[in-house]
Amino acid sequence: MSESNRGLGLQLRSLVKDGELQLSLARVPIPAPADDEILVRIEATPINPSDLGLLLGPADLATAKVSGAGEDAVVTARIPPQLRRATAPREGQSLPVGNEGAGVVIEAGAAAKQLVGKTVAILGGSMYAQHRVVKVADALVLHDDATPRDGASCFVNPLTALGMVGTMRLEGHTGLVHTAAASNLGQMLVKICLADRVPLVNIVRKPEQAALLKGLGAEHVVDSSQADFMGDLIAALDATGATLAFDAIGGGALAGQILTAMEVVAARKGGGAFTRYGSTTHKQVYIYGGLDTGPTTLNRAFGMAWGLGGWLLTYFLQKVGPAEAARLRQRVADELKTTFASHYTAELGLADVLDPGTLAAINKKATGEKYLIVPQKSA
Amino acid sequence: MSESNRGLGLQLRSLVKDGELQLSLARVPIPAPADDEILVRIEATPINPSDLGLLLGPADLATAKVSGAGEDAVVTARIPPQLRRATAPREGQSLPVGNEGAGVVIEAGAAAKQLVGKTVAILGGSMYAQHRVVKVADALVLHDDATPRDGASCFVNPLTALGMVGTMRLEGHTGLVHTAAASNLGQMLVKICLADRVPLVNIVRKPEQAALLKGLGAEHVVDSSQADFMGDLIAALDATGATLAFDAIGGGALAGQILTAMEVVAARKGGGAFTRYGSTTHKQVYIYGGLDTGPTTLNRAFGMAWGLGGWLLTYFLQKVGPAEAARLRQRVADELKTTFASHYTAELGLADVLDPGTLAAINKKATGEKYLIVPQKSA
Numbered sequence: 001m002s003e004s005n006r007g008l009g010l011q012l013r014s015l016v017k018d019g020e021l022q023l024s025l026a027r028v029p030i031p032a033p034a035d036d037e038i039l040v041r042i043e044a045t046p047i048n049p050s051d052l053g054l055l056l057g058p059a060d061l062a063t064a065k066v067s068g069a070g071e072d073a074v075v076t077a078r079i080p081p082q083l084r085r086a087t088a089p090r091e092g093q094s095l096p097v098g099n100e101g102a103g104v105v106i107e108a109g110a111a112a113k114q115l116v117g118k119t120v121a122i123l124g125g126s127m128y129a130q131h132r133v134v135k136v137a138d139a140l141v142l143h144d145d146a147t148p149r150d151g152a153s154c155f156v157n158p159l160t161a162l163g164m165v166g167t168m169r170l171e172g173h174t175g176l177v178h179t180a181a182a183s184n185l186g187q188m189l190v191k192i193c194l195a196d197r198v199p200l201v202n203i204v205r206k207p208e209q210a211a212l213l214k215g216l217g218a219e220h221v222v223d224s225s226q227a228d229f230m231g232d233l234i235a236a237l238d239a240t241g242a243t244l245a246f247d248a249i250g251g252g253a254l255a256g257q258i259l260t261a262m263e264v265v266a267a268r269k270g271g272g273a274f275t276r277y278g279s280t281t282h283k284q285v286y287i288y289g290g291l292d293t294g295p296t297t298l299n300r301a302f303g304m305a306w307g308l309g310g311w312l313l314t315y316f317l318q319k320v321g322p323a324e325a326a327r328l329r330q331r332v333a334d335e336l337k338t339t340f341a342s343h344y345t346a347e348l349g350l351a352d353v354l355d356p357g358t359l360a361a362i363n364k365k366a367t368g369e370k371y372l373i374v375p376q377k378s379a
Numbered sequence: 380m381s382e383s384n385r386g387l388g389l390q391l392r393s394l395v396k397d398g399e400l401q402l403s404l405a406r407v408p409i410p411a412p413a414d415d416e417i418l419v420r421i422e423a424t425p426i427n428p429s430d431l432g433l434l435l436g437p438a439d440l441a442t443a444k445v446s447g448a449g450e451d452a453v454v455t456a457r458i459p460p461q462l463r464r465a466t467a468p469r470e471g472q473s474l475p476v477g478n479e480g481a482g483v484v485i486e487a488g489a490a491a492k493q494l495v496g497k498t499v500a501i502l503g504g505s506m507y508a509q510h511r512v513v514k515v516a517d518a519l520v521l522h523d524d525a526t527p528r529d530g531a532s533c534f535v536n537p538l539t540a541l542g543m544v545g546t547m548r549l550e551g552h553t554g555l556v557h558t559a560a561a562s563n564l565g566q567m568l569v570k571i572c573l574a575d576r577v578p579l580v581n582i583v584r585k586p587e588q589a590a591l592l593k594g595l596g597a598e599h600v601v602d603s604s605q606a607d608f609m610g611d612l613i614a615a616l617d618a619t620g621a622t623l624a625f626d627a628i629g630g631g632a633l634a635g636q637i638l639t640a641m642e643v644v645a646a647r648k649g650g651g652a653f654t655r656y657g658s659t660t661h662k663q664v665y666i667y668g669g670l671d672t673g674p675t676t677l678n679r680a681f682g683m684a685w686g687l688g689g690w691l692l693t694y695f696l697q698k699v700g701p702a703e704a705a706r707l708r709q710r711v712a713d714e715l716k717t718t719f720a721s722h723y724t725a726e727l728g729l730a731d732v733l734d735p736g737t738l739a740a741i742n743k744k745a746t747g748e749k750y751l752i753v754p755q756k757s758a
Contacts, residue, residue: 053656086680089646250679267468277432277691290679298675300629300666301465304689312656312683 006030006039009130010071010350010375014055015094016079016087021059023075023359025350026094031133035109038136040120043148045101045127046342047362047371048156049248049289055097057090058083058293061363064356073354098127098373102142102151112136119146121154121333128350130375140329146336152372153342156313157185158332159325160288161192163316164246166328168198170319171284175199175242177258179249180291181221182209182367184342186248190218191339199240203233203254209367224254233261238268245285246311251292255285255308256299263302278303286311291365345369349377385409385418388509389450389729389754393434394473395458395466400438402454402738404729405473410512414488417515419499422527424480424506425721426741426750427535428627428668434476434507436469437462437672440742443735452733477506477752481521481530491515498525500533500712507729509754519708525715531751532721535692536564537711538704539667540571542695543625545707547577549698550663554578554621556637558628559670560600561588561746563721565627569597570718578619582612582633588746603633612640617647624664625690630671634664634687635678642681657682665690670744724748728756 008027015022033039047055059077066075079087102121108114120139126132142151168176178189181202193200194217202213202221210221220236222229236242243266245258266279283302288311298308317325332340348371352358362371387406394401412418426434438456445454458466481500487493499518505511521530547555557568560581572579573596581592581600589600599615601608615621622645624637645658662681667690677687696704711719727750731737741750 085643256674264464277693280694287679288683293679295635296677296679298677300669300672300675304667304691305694307686307688309686309688310683314656315659315684 006032011126011130012097012128012350012353013094014057014097015092016057016090017092019079019081019084021057021077021079023055023354024073025071025354028129030131033107033109033112033133035111036136037109037133038105038112038115038120038139039107040103040122040132040134040139041106042101042103042127042129042132042375044103044152045098045373045375046153046156046344047373048099048153049291049365050156051097051099052363052365053290054095056359056363057087061356061360064359066354066356071351073351075354075356075359077356096126096129098129099123099125100153100155101127101132101373102148102154103132104148105139109136115139115141118142119148119151121151123155128353128373128375130350140333142333142336146333149372150336150341153184153370154332154336154340155329157188157342158340159317159328160313161185161189162328162331163313164189165192165196165198166320166324167286167311167316168244171244173242173244173284175201175240175244177201177203177237177242177245179203179245179247179254179258180205180289180367181218182206182212183248184368184370186213186367187216188340190216194218195339199242201233201236201240201242203258205367212368230257230261233257234264237261237265243281243283247285247287248289249292250287250290251294251296253297253299255287255296256302258285259283259302259306259308260299263306278305280305282306284308288312342370343368344372347372347374347377349373350375352377385411390475390505390509391477391507391729391732392473393436393476394471395436395469396471398458398460398463400436400456400458402434402733403452404450404733407508409510412486412488412491412512414490415515416488416512417484417491417494417499417518418486419482419501419511419513419518420485421480421482421506421508421511421754423482423531424477424752424754425532425535425723426752427478427532428670428744429535430476430478431742431744432669433474435738435742436466440735440739443738445733445735450730452730454733454735454738456735475505475508477508478502478504479532479534480506480511480752481527481533482511483527484518488515494518494520497521498527498530500530502534507732507752507754509729519712521712521715525712528751529715529720532563532749533711533715533719534708536567536721537719538696538707539692540564540568541707541710542692543568544571544575544577545699545703546665546690546695547623550623552621552623552663554580554619554623556580556582556616556621556624558582558624558626558633558637559584559668559746560597561585561591562627563747563749565746566592566595567719569595573597574718578621580612580615580619580621582637584746591747609636609640612636613643616640616644622660622662626664626666627668628671629666629669630673630675632676632678634666634675635681637664638662638681638685638687639678642685645682657684659684661685663687667691721749722747723751726751726753726756728752729754731756
């Protein structure tokens with residue numbers, strides 16, 4: 001991209017400075033696309049849990065204050081001193097936010113003229129803005145009947161759900177466990193696993209979430225709020241043979257409980273011969289989210305053949321390579337209104353985000369709740 | 380092996396039954412070796428931390444009582460109800476104990492006559508006994524100047540230490556961190572890393588342990604009892620570039636602290652560009668022991684490129700294959716009195732183990748303390 005005289009557009013910025021988070025809208029020049037680039041007018045961009053770390057950091061929103069109004073509002077909130085080590089690397093940098101979004105191509109470089117007027121979805125940061133220039137190769141052209149709202153959440157949730165199934169195959173497991181399973185992502189995973197005949201254990205936290213997933217056709221749904229959660233989990237693991245879990249929650253005892261339940265099943269299947277080190281079945285939990293940012297607690301009652309780790313979509317895509325990534329993206333475009341349909345709680349203009357009450361609602365990360373920013377909405 | 384009329388020998392047994400642990404000596408027939416087997420008179424066999432799980436289970440030794448005396452003593456201790464799920468698979472089985480040991484070949488099958496009179500070391504369980512039959516391939520013949528006491532701890536600690544360096548190479552790391560580093564195993568690791576020029580960060584818990592390792596030539600020793608432990612650890616990780624740790628402790632915050640310190644170093648080296656997901660440097664901690672059987676607590680302040688898992692020598696040896704395993708064993712035999720020398724706190728006859736006070740001392744797992752069973756000592 002290069003300098004241009006296309007005027008200015010709004011872009012949401014997050015700044016950490018002197019122990020404080022600051023959110024504001026910057027007016028930035030609308031860039032010109034290079035030969036292999038397109039200029040996209042962003043029409044819809046979701047607030048994913050994975051955006052919140054960059055957007056809000058570990059700020060204490062109970063301390064949030066706002067000065068100014070509309071597009072000139074500035075929200076500030078305090079970062080607790082004990083959490084400031086984590087934000088040191090971003091100190092003083094005014095950072096754009098927003099992993100993914102969709103919009104209409106309004107200008108294109110010489111090699112991409114045919115894309116003008118098309119609706120495209122984009123992954124790549126800085127999406128909480130009115131405009132974004134990207135390389136043609138980084139845009140997913142949607143089918144003609146798809147709107148930007150249909151395509152706004154095209155990448156993070158769909159590819160993460162597909163990546164879980166892909167990781168299962170790569171690492172030699174034959175079934176999956178998923179937590180916070182009633183999320184938008186969880187609902188996609190249920191549909192993918194039904195279509196691909198992958199045994200899936202869904203862990204939810206409320207009876208109504210269990211009902212929702214059962215309504216989608218999910219076979220194994222376990223409610224961690226029930227008294228015999230561990231018994232139910234063990235039964236579901238026994239039925240599915242799942243030895244790989246993806247955990248959106250992160251904090252608390254759940255990851256360890258899953259490993260423990262897997263070990264109970266593996267020990268039974270091992271025929272009862274006792275070994276000091278537990279079963280030789282490798283049991284794995286990947287933490288891919290942080291709905292609970294508190295500590296993860298493991299009781300380690302699951303032998304020695306286990307692993308816990310972080311999982312990130314970008315690392316998975318690097319591992320499988322560009323051809324497989326393109327295949328997965330095309331599946332998303334093809335099944336955008338069915339398997340990969342997203343639902344939103346509310347639509348917000350860019351300036352609407354600069355409100356402590358709205359930020360608190362977003363930060364609740366209630367399962368199944370999701371907000372969509374529509375950057376062209378005027379303040 | 381087959382039935383024989385060689386008389387009886389003593390064998391230590393551990394039994395879990397009705398919520399109670401029971402330790403006793405059984406009188407078992409001395410077996411005859413098959414063609415490819417040898418009969419070994421066990422002269423020395425160590426009590427490793429890795430033996431304690433099978434020997435003592437999760438029994439509460441404060442409740443230990445003894446009935447009978449000498450070779451007929453029986454120790455019983457209560458297993459707390461909340462820990463009984465873990466012992467269910469061994470309920471009612473009278474299990475022999477002892478991972479490794481050394482002794483003299485007193486009889487041999489047709490294919491192994493030349494071994495009679497040789498001193499050999501053995502890995503394979505049931506070593507807390509006066510006799511053991513093993514396949515020739517499972518015995519390591521020691522050099523002629525080595526005694527059974529020299530060779531008693533030939534496998535578990537030496538191969539574990541060598542396995543740590545091997546895992547580092549297999550998984551693409553270039554330096555190591557080790558906890559409870561003043562242990563017998565830790566001292567071996569210091570010597571191996573000096574010889575092989577592997578950067579090593581030793582974490583100890585007391586100033587005198589730091590002094591001991593410095594005396595062996597260790598360059599990076601960090602004391603977790605000091606006020607600026609995290610600062611010292613970060614500096615040592617920065618100097619060594621270590622991104623792989625082996626943790627003997629398991630419980631508590633230490634594994635997470637190591638990952639956090641690794642992430643601080645990785646973020647610095649990344650040049651300061653902030654990403655929500657932390658550095659892309661993969662940071663790994665393997666828990667190979669359980670000196671602290673309490674829960675492992677992770678604060679997850681280390682991005683998404685991390686892993687924590689169990690590590691077991693047998694899985695490592697399976698992964699590298701028999702040729703590499705044989706090469707490592709030969710190195711142990713060749714450097715038995717230098718790199719791989721072990722030190723013992725006390726020698727115990729089999730019947731001496733059946734004493735609540737002795738069991739409590741063993742179960743303290745104090746760093747650097749180690750007990751040797753000499754099964755031929757009469758009660």
